[in-house]
Amino acid sequence: MEIGRENSCMIKMDEGLICIDRTLPVVSILGKKYTILILSLLGNDNTRNNFNDIANSIPGASRRIISMRLHELENEKIIEKNEGEITEYRLTDRGYAMRKAIVNLLEVILNFN
């Protein structure tokens, strides 16, 4: 038992405690640059998107970092890559569940006044 970690990851909720291991890749990805935008954009219209669609939707973003992020999201089965004539990305079921919660969070923020 890792006392340090156990003590560090308690988040109290109505229904009890949840334990966040911030070293979990999926938790770690969440806090990385562009993750929230990529997931939000990829779910638009349930469409697939190729790399340029994604990169062009985030002007000024580093294409290298977007590429890293897509790779990490694919590793965590949050998005999937279809390699046909054009390589396209789309959200998995996990990805859609995450996007829904992310959009909800963005709405909370945008309602700040």
Place this chain on the structure above:
Amino acid sequence: MEIGRENSCMIKMDEGLICIDRTLPVVSILGKKYTILILSLLGNDNTRNNFNDIANSIPGASRRIISMRLHELENEKIIEKNEGEITEYRLTDRGYAMRKAIVNLLEVILNFN
């Protein structure tokens, strides 16, 4: 009208479009290191926390970065600082609204299997 930005920030939802300006400080803070953990931890038991409580809850974290993050969150009125005998931090109403949406997102992630 900034076409580039407008094109870049469309997120389609059931109820229409939302437009995310990723240069908004509060959107930018969301993707920074420790933000999600700090907000999650600060809401525990509705208590106030001093700097050491927060830093000790995230072992291995850089105290300098936690300090920067607290400052940014305070600037965005997501947390407030009470300077008494001990300087303490707590969530504002904004902060509680954000924490609720964040915890919901973390639950989605933790339910991945």
